[in-house]
Amino acid sequence: MPSPIDQVIEAARVFLGERITTNTGLRDHHAHGQDTQPPVMPDAVAFILTTEEASKLLTLCHSHGVPVVPYGVGSSLEGHVTPVRGGISVDLSRMTAVLEVNAPDMDCRVQAGVTHRSLNAHLRDQGLFFPVDPGADASIGGMCATRASGTNAVRYGTMRENVMGLTVVLADGRIIKTGGRVRKSSTGYDLTRLFVGSEGTLGIITEIQLRLHGIPEAASAAICQFPTLGDAVETVIAIMQAGIPVARIELLDDVQMGACIQYSKLEGLSELPTLFFEFHGTPAGVKEQAELAEEIAGGFNASGFRWATDAEERNKLWRARHDAYWACLALKPGYTGIATDAIVPISRLAEAILGAQEDIAASGLTAPIVGHVGDGNFHTVILVPPEPDGIERAWALDRKIVARALALGGSCSGEHGVGIGKREFLEQEHGAETLAVMRSVKATFDPRGILNPGKIFLN
16 A cells, blocks of 8 residues: 555645656755754655645645645755655745735735745835845745844844735645734734744745835945954944934954955955944935944944945945855855854843853854844854864854853844754743643644644654
8 A cells, every 4th residue: 555655645746747756856955954954855845836736735744644844945044944754845936926016005915935035126116125134035935934034123123023914724724814914903813923933833824915115215334343342242232222223233243254354355344343234214314323323333442434325335245244154154164054043132132242252262163153133133153163073062052152042031043943953942941831832732733743843842
């Protein structure tokens, strides 16, 4: 008798045809994301084009008990897309339609495979943009699933604030719609925000209603440098407490800055702790915000202010910031990288980052620090030496950094999510009873445990 997975593949070929495949190369491509978790190949890969196809496939998988793992572009950093128990990798990357744009109401509806860069290219001529920018050209569906944020979150919020409604296929194939086009509602449970951040463990998101924003009349970017990391962090805290509405404020320590100077060919800058700023608004408003930020930074020994109002020059600066991970890897050819992710209340940011710097020095590893520090979020790219104990040393450093963030009232992840890599910290962060409630929610939505098994919970 054919195995359950073979029965599902055979039945799915009726409506997917060659878009469900056991090709080894495609299975290997879907065995991992951009992380250091051990890859695991799915038994098959299914490329879906519609919500109805997802529904039919999940109905089959539910009836046969076959695991299902959603896959966008594979840019996740905590093992979210690794099919640890085999099954079918459901690839949504071909669901790329922008279904509608409602310019007067500043919202749109897209399929899950649309990436944030392609959406903004589509919107540009209408004077609108979608602000959530995690760095990689991630799919909107994947960004919903991991509750992504990024460089603009300090002003425009994360996916949680910018998702208005969803179309979701549940484990048994039922299709539900959550939320809608209105900016607020007082009716029923907020299922939209339950699915945003659920990492594919409660349902597969196929369509998303998004809040849009007007392209600002004026924008200005700036770089300034500091003699110490402490000066840079204290500047961030002071600017945020002053209520200056910065659009982006990014921190790079001296190691990260050195890597970016080499990799992105940045001229006229030194290997010093550095802040990247961006301000949005009217020309007068942007000028005022920038002057206030410069004044505050000057009080913490900042130097070398460089302003960029030209779009090309601004884009060059932010490309360098977005390429920070690759710049880190270029520092040590042959090394791999673990990108940590911790967040603390803004008032505890100095303790968290300077403590991380001490932990890095004690570990003997190279680990540049970079972060969206305007909301207290920072990352450390731990470069893993190609030695037998390299990965263990790197994970030990990661655990120290996360443990300090939790002790300071923070979270083990501000944007990367839980996946596999952060499961061990959830009980410490949320408590056993809260975790038990999360498990009960999972059991209600997915009683057979087929949706992205092995993620979020340790067992």
